[in-house]
Each structure stands twice: as C-alpha cells, then as structure tokens.
Amino acid sequence: MTVEIRTKSVKPLSLSFGHLQRRFGDKPATRYQEATYDIQSTANFHYKPLWDPEREMFDARRTAVTMKDWYALKDPRQFYYGNYTTTRAKQQDAIDRTLDFIEKRDLLRALPVDVRDLIVHAIVPLRHYEWGANTGSAHVAAYGYGTAITSPAMMNTMDRLGMAQHISRIGLLLDGNSGDSLSAAHALWTDHADWQGLRREVERMFVTRDWFEVFVAQLLVADALVYPLFFQHIDAAIAGGNGSALSSLTDYLMRWFDETAKWIDAVIKTAVAENADNKALISGWVLTWRDRLVPALTPIVQHALGNQSEDAVAAVVAAFNSRAAKLGLSV
Amino acid sequence: MAAEGNAKPAKKLSLKENYALLTRGLGWEPSYEKKEDIFRTIDFEGVVIHDWDKWEDPFRLTMDAYWKYQGEKERKLYAIIDAFQQNNGQFNVTDARYVQALKVFINGITELEYLSHRGFNMLAREFPGVGPRIAAQMQSLDELRHATTQIHTISQYAKYFTGMNEFPYQFDRVWYLSIPKSFFEDAVTSGPFEFIVAISFAFEYVLTNLAFMPWMSGAAFNGDMATVSFGFSAQSDEARHMTLGIEVIKFLLEQDPANVPLVQKWIDKWFWRGYRLLSLLATMMDYMLPKRVMAWNEAWEIYYEQNGGALFADLARYGIKPPKRAPETIAEKGHVAHQMWSVFYANRDAVGFQMWLPSEEEMAWMSEKYPDTFDQYYRPRYEYWKAMEAAGTPFKNTTLPQLCQVCQWPCLFTDSGDPTTLSLRETEYQGQTFHMCSDGCKDIFDDTPEKYVHAWLPVHQIYQGNCFLPGVDPTAPDFNPMYEALRYMGIKPGVDNGDFKGGADATNWEKWTSRPANIHEGAYTDAVRDSHIKS
C-alpha cells in the first residue's frame, strides 16, 4: 500500500519540543539542542539519596558555583552521542594508520635505548594521569547539574580512557607488546620521586567533592600544564635528532586537547561572567591548583628537559595565565 | 641503535591480551589519600568484595573499538531517521491510536534511559576496580545514546501529534509518570550495588526482553520503522548490558557468602518493582497496538515463566531462589492489562493521551487470549460503558485514585486469589497510615519505610495544593482544581486528554491521511469518506 499524503494540507502543530520553543522560539531545533536542553529532571524528586541524604538526587548545591540557568554552559562542539562517536571513530581511523605505519617499521623500537628509556620514564606513566582524569570527569558527569555539562563530561570521561589506551599503545610499540613498559610505568607512577608530586595532586582531586572544582582542577588547570609540557616540550626534545615517530603519536593527543579546550573555555567563560562570586571562586581554584601543580610537575620535567626545564615550565605557565585572563579570571 | 631483545619481532596480541594490557593496570593503590575517602559510597550497603580483579570484563572493548563500532551503528541509524523525516514516515503507522502508545514511550520511558545513564555514571565514578568502572562507563554512555536516539526519532511524531512535546516537563509532574520516575529514582538513590542488581540484573537481564520483543515487534507490525530502527540498534547494546547483569550477580555471589541474602532481597524487591513498571506494557500491548503481536499473558509466559525459570534454576547453586513474589505475577497475568485500561479510561480526562473502548474485533481477540478472565470480568464492564457512551452519558471518574506508596500505581489491582476484591495493604509508620497495592509493595515499604515515606505521591500533592502553576488562585470563584492540576502537569486540557474519537489526533489524522483514525471503527470524519468517494 502506498500512502498518499495531502502534503499541502499538512502543517505541523509545532516545529520543536515545548521546552526548546520556550528557549529558542518555534523553529526547527538542532539535534544537539534536542538531546541536551532540559533533559535532566529538576523537580519532585522522590527519595533522599542514601549516599547523600542532605541533598536531592540531582542537586545544584553539589558545587559552590551558581548559575541562573545551568543550560547556559553549552558545548560549542555541539556534541550529542551520534556526532561524538562518529567524530571519534574518524579520528581513530586516521591515528590507526599512523600506529600501523610505526608498528610495521618498528620505528619506536629502533630508537636508541636511552631515548626509549626516556619515553618509558617520562611519557608512558601519563596513562595513569589519564585514568585519574577519567575519574575526575566521571565525577563531573555523575554529580554535575544539567545535561549541558554532564553529557560532554561523560564524553570526556570516555575520551580519557581512550587517551590512556593511546598512551599505553605507545608503551606497547616500545616494548614489542610484552607489556614491560607498562609495568615499568606503573612502578614509576606509584614509587618514583619524579612522579609523586603529580600523583599526589591527582589523588587530591579524587577527594575533592565540588564537581566544578574538579572540572577546574583537572580540565582547565592540570591539562593545560600537562599536555603542552609533555606532548610539545618534552616531545620536541625527544624528536630533536630522533625523528618524528613519537611526535606523530603525540600529535593525536594535542589535537584532542585543542578540540576539548574549546568546550572547557566556553564553560569557564560563561560561569565566570555569570556573577562576581563565581569569578572569585573559580579564580581562587585556578590559583590554588596551578600553584600546587606547577611544583608537582617540576621534577619529571627536569628529568626530561634538564636545564631547559625552567624555560619550558615558564612558557607553559605564561600561556596558561594569558588563557585564564582571556576567560575573565583574575590570576 | 636497537638494544638486544628488540631484534625479536613484536608479539602478536589476541584481543583479550590487548584489552588486558591497555586496561587492567590503569588503576593503582592510592597512598596520599585514603581509599575510603576516594570511594565513599561502596561500603554502606554491607556488600563484601575481597578482590575487584576477579571481575570478568564482559565486553573487552577498548575505547577505539567502541567508537568505531558504535559510530558505524549511528551512521546507519541516522540515515534511516533522516529518510523517515523526509518521507513523513509518521503517517505510515497503522492508525492514530498507535501514536497514543508512542506518547507513553516518549513521556515515560525516554527519561528512564537518561536516569540509567546518570545512575551508571555514579557507578562509573564510585566502583574501586578498573574493570567494573569501565563497564559502568560504557553502559552509561550507551544509555545516553538510547535517550538521545529516542528523542531524535520521536521528535518527528511530536511535531504532528498532541501530548508528546513536553516530555521532560511531564516526566517530573504527571501523576502516572511518577510510576516510572519513582522506579528509577529509587534505584539511583540506592547504593551502587543495589543499583546494579536492580538495573543490570533484575531489569536488564530478567525483564528487558519482555519489554523489548513485544514492543519492537508491535512497532514493526504497525509500520513504525523509526522506532523499530532505534530499537534494534539499541538491542545490540542491550546484549552487552545483559551480559553485565549476569556477570555482576555471579561476581557478587562468588565474592562472599554474606552477599547472598542481600542480593536475594534486592532481586525480590526489584523483580516486583520492575514487574509493576512493565505492567504498563501490558496495557499498551493489549489495548494500544491496533495490530497486536501477542497478549501480555503470553509474553509473561515466554519471557518470564520459561526464560526466568531456567535462569533461577541456574542460580540455585549459589543459594538464590526465584523472586519471592513471582507467583503473584503469574496469578495476575490474566487481569493486569484490563484493570489498567479500565482505570485509564475512567480517568481519561486526567491523562495526557486519548482513550477509547475496545472494539468488537478487539474484544473477540481478548476473549480468545484470556478465556479464563475476559468474558467473565471485563467484557461486561466494557459493554456497559459502551452503552453509556451510546446513551450520551459516558462514564467518567471524577476523583483521583488512591496511589500505592511504593509503585505509585493507583490501587487498582485485585487480590490474586479473588478478582472481585481490590488488593489493599497498609502499614502504620510513625503514627501515619501508608497504603500499598499489594504484598510485593508492602514488603518493600516495610523493609525501608524511612525511604518510602518521602515518595512524592502526585495525588496527595494535588490534594495538598502543591500542583498549581504560580499565579493560580485557589480561592477564585471559577477555580477548577482538575483543570489547574493538568496545566501544572504539562497536559493541555481539552487537547491532550479525553476521548480519542473527536480528539485532535484522530481528526488531524483523517484530514492528513484520508485513512480512518481507528481501523476498527471506520471513518470518523468526512475527510476519509471524501477520499473514498473520489477513488
């Protein structure tokens, strides 16, 4: 049976959902808007959470930051599940070709032993840093308020697992898939003096309960120091005289970092502009975490860069400070 | 210069080895902060876990594989959704009654997917082991997918039919939507182990096929290709989730004998709560699908009595018994769908979709499917109501029903031994009387009364005056409490609710498609008669 619709007489009752009409007017909505706005419950909660009986199941009071409308914290990438997974799948296809190229030619295993040791010492342990970041973003996604922030935090949680696994693959390319570099990196992360400062701060984030502070500490501050220090400065030092095999792998991490920064910046900028209390609070967090993380990172950067380490740290901190200033923070 | 040892070619890794290397060692024993300060919610329930590494990762998916596999599914699904929208696929369904069933779906189910996403996210944060954390994270992301794809599919229907475009607002406020809302909030506000037993095992593993198979076949039978597509696309995620459900149960039971009674209590509770939630499906299957797939009692026999029976026989070696209240579900299976439809029909002015009485053809089908119950108890009722409609004095309930403190259904069910007596139970707690619909719900209340006294019972709230929009004056002379409560709930009085015949959806349907809005009753309007004359 073919269905003949008198299309001329069919006029939709509305062009988008009521909650979207109230925000944007009665016009066709994007898929990002449909998947994001007002999806989280806000009223008439039934039970006191056994794990937090003082608050509601979803409760804006789990952070000291305040917003009149939590959906102001939108994601400029406009990710929803479909375009998120297809975007990542495409990026993964591209990096797979690089991984394949390097594996076939054994490019990392062909590096001099001291260089390989340096990569195991100074890069591979970051898989644990990423796993720590996974915990932080899972915290934001679980306890954050409003789908606008929690959905991208969920995607970031999974990104961090992906990045941890990508860094692990660098280890496996170095050790011929024996996993020895991963065990070595685990021991370095838990016991070696060079890494204890950073691990200490990552564990401090684990016990930080305010989800917005976790967002600031991990995604705004720590990432902004770690990514350029390791995947640009240390990477460049390794590449000097040793070819670009490692850089072709860290490039993936930096591209991801740059893409993610657009989201982080939009969230911070909006929250800071919302009111003076937010601005003071977030600025305070930024200073506190920056001043913890910079000394925490110094030993491992010194190990990798020797006498260039001070300049590298200074450059990265300066870049961070100007980014923070652009976001409206007083630092 | 390559060092010795590097001369050997790189080892080939199996998928399992690759997964283990990339995943297993990611965590570490914290030393700067105490473990109990990091994972704060895993101890209070009393579950004993000796070794998180004993957890068998059921999926063994690395993130790159997840992105590629899921990304490919999304590409295919959105190609179908795009085509559905371009071709006005919403008009290809059997008739406009089918759309009323979709309203129950978008308003009552989609937000459950979202709550599942958030609930798994809490586990994704709180479980101390890497394996279970990743499993919870992937399921959390999958559930976000389900909510998203349902919204993107049904948004096309929402543009053309009433009662679908306020789904998040209604979910928080409509009286019968507190049934699904309270179900999932109960799980999310529990501890992480109860949540995972409730959702991954009792719901996903034991009951999900019951929701999925009849519903998706019903969509297929009735020409709803968009729902079929997101349903089947979600089903491959569901297969992973069911595996997680059974792995979780085995892990908990194997870790320590002290876990067995806790797990049994949660199975008993969540089986009953899940069953009550799915009873909504009973009504949809038997009454709302213009072309029916199977009757509720048949579905219960296949998907619970047979499949569930085999499952619990298998779990007996751990000391787990079948759910305590399973016998009641079997005793009731010939009644629930009819009792619910009756209550919805009687309260049709207070619901967000449009209602009708079953046609002769449908009643004949029910007599055949329910030989022991339909003709004796329900056909006479429908015939009486039909006569009232014909006489121009249709039957309507003017007072809102008493709700069960636990499942939040109206206390509409009859005693399993006696289909003429309403099943009413009550418990005194702190000087107050609380009402329950059944022994199953009373068990749940009596075990944790301090939790259930907080339930937001819509009918109580309406009577207490808490369900009016700001600016409404209850002392005004023309104040109409029912009308105002509907507005508060996001239901448009006179548009979304009431009788199907003569309602907006039926009328628009005939105007737009020239086909009858109810295939069992022929044309309601000239739009259909016209086109028949022309052709």
Ligand SMILES: [Fe+2]
């Ligand atoms: Fe789902």
Ligand SMILES: [Fe+2]
């Ligand atoms: Fe109940």
